Amino acid sequence: MLIGARALPGHAAAFSAFNPATGAALEPQFGSAIISDVDLACELADQAFDAYRETTLEQRAAFLEQIAQNIMDLGPALVERAMLESGLPQGRIEGERGRTVNQLRLFAKVVRDGRWQGATLDSALPERVPPRPDLRLRKIAVGPVVVFGASNFPLAFSVGGGDTASALAAGCPVIVKAHGAHPGTSELVGKAIQAAVASCGLPEGVFSMLHGDGRTIGTALVNHPAVKAVGFTGSRQGGTALMRTAAQRPEPIPVYAEMSSINPVFLLPCALENRAGALGTSFIDSLTLGAGQFCTNPGLVIALDGPALESFCASAAAALEEKGAATMLTSGIHSAFTEGVARLAGAQGVTLVGRGKAGDGPCAGRAALFITDAANFVGNPALEDEIFGASSLVVRCSDLEQMHQVAAHLDGQLTATIILDQDDRDAALALLPLLERKAGRILVNGYPTGVEVSHAMVHGGPFPATSDSRSTSVGAGAIDRFLRPVSYQDLPAYLLPAALQENNPQQLWRVRDGELVKA
Known part of the structure; x- marks a missing residue:
């Protein structure tokens, strides 16, 4: 397991990955998390949240690019382990690795662009009856996010996949519940992210990764009060179970589940x-x-x-x-x-x-x-x-x-x-x-099995395809799942976040008094 800056053995039931082509167990064995591991990962994420969400656009974009580079630097070891654990051919794994790093780089571009903040300024109108105060709006990260690794994409929808990339881009620390079918692949990618956190000087709680049963460790993660959203790709049964768990919390949270579709x-x-x-x-x-x-x-x-x-x-x-x-x-x-x-x-x-x-x-x-x-x-x-x-x-x-x-x-x-x-x-x-x-x-006049990672892609749909038809899990719009709007009324200049400051230090396109301007 990777909890913050640490690499720890799991103390619960040990398990092995299997080669689906042969049925043979793969070494080494992996240990599962216990509830105290969940608590530690979530507490570290909560401690990291405020500092991480206020990193500069350049810092966060550089962090995503460093993850991408670290994944590529794993070289053949990652491809070989993923092939063993999934039964997928080399070309498919290499293509999926390319997709994984490309979506990290796409979100680095999205972060630098800054439009995701939705910066909006409505000037004060003191002479109007009734008067209007100075109002400014931006979107901020929702908080720590739990991501469940998918079975069918050991790279692109797993530890370093689209849910993790979009949540990190939004400014959310991420705790991944790795899929039990490919723990070795998950550990390699997890260590690449962990190394990027360290080399970019970010708080250690920005990323953690746990192994364990979905019914115990997964449920405990979704129930933890520090967690504010969930990303899931998998079965309808699994997705709806997480939705019920999240809805029954004292503070219900959104579950962005991609589930069942016959296309x-x-x-x-x-x-x-x-x-x-x-x-x-x-x-x-x-x-x-x-x-x-x-x-x-x-x-x-x-x-x-x-x-x-x-x-x-x-x-x-x-x-x-x-x-x-x-x-x-x-x-x-x-x-x-x-x-x-x-x-x-x-x-x-x-x-x-x-x-x-x-x-x-x-x-x-x-x-x-x-x-x-x-x-x-x-x-x-x-x-x-x-x-x-x-x-x-x-x-x-x-x-x-x-x-x-x-x-x-x-x-x-x-x-x-x-x-x-x-x-x-x-x-x-x-x-x-x-x-x-x-x-x-x-x-x-095409077939749906290719999903391009781009600004115009939607990988979502009405239930049961997803739990929220307003969202996408692929493409630049995936960042919106992990953001919420905050309005600031009559704040003095020294309290304003950079996106809303009068001199526009981030050089954003903003809506000022109803007009889209770069000012």
Whole structure:
């Protein structure tokens, strides 16, 4: 464990990581935290908060860049350990490492820019009736944040991932509850962050990392009074459990949980008629990418019934037959996937379209595609359950009106995709308002499994995709989750924070008396 500046062995139950490709336990063993470790990490974070949140923009940006550099300096050791603990190939891990450091660098740019502070100045109007006082507003960090590492991204959504980067950018100390599937990877990245805290001269409580069971250590972290927000990526069951815990505190706090999504793909009639075969192949390529272990995996296809859809399914089935079984991240994820596919195969009104090749590894996931009709889908809520892995369901619709009924029926989603040709214009215009109500990101003629880290990205959506549809966990907007506004009335100049001082020392774009100015 890493608690402030210290590296400490866990004193609770020891555990090992496992190589999902072989089932073999990996050395060394790791010890779990006890409640006193939680208290120490949270107390250090609370002590660090006021000093850290008032670091200069340059200090905080340089700190994020130093973390990124320290992660890169880990070199092959990080890649090799992550491959062993996840079963993911070298190219995927190296790409994920690049994404991790890029989002840290993106948030360094966001911090330097300073717009996240929302600096706003309303001048005093003493002659007005009634008079208006001098009012100034900025956003400040909410306080220490607990981040839960994700199973499917050992780097980009874990110890040094997007939740940690955005919380640190906002000025919040972070306590990470590392995921039990990749403790060695977590320790390497955690030490890189710990070293950056020390070399940048920051209070030690800016970062800590604990191992332990989610039901005990995770719950204790969320319940600690010093903690003011939570970032989580994982299952709907886990996310809603944290939401209940946070809501029942004496001081309820927000939980930003990214949870369940089946990411519907709508094949509009002209596109399907013109490109059925090619679409079947490209869809399977997206479905099976990374063994389907993405929160944006396309788990649902909606299309009009007819010969074109039959061609799509035939092409998809042929493509599936060529896809080998892929190693899944953990035995638990593999078991849940296998059970979910079996339930779907046995559901009333559901027919198998095709399967991928079987595998012989302990966590080999065999891709699957099924089909049903719209009435059966709408009438059976279980068909909308997420199956985390390379499994998808095709829904046949009799006409565009029924396609709209299916869209309106869906729960909240991270993404919704429209596959269209030029002659589908009217159908797309009619469908779009429905999808805007359902999803955080809408794509055209692409697949949702790539999530760009950028200023315009939204990785969120209505429940159960996330716990708060107003937020994103990827992209520059992720910083907003960990900020709150404070208004300052008639403060003397010596008390004003830099963002609101009259001479604008940070050279920010600010809203002054309703006008956006750099003054």
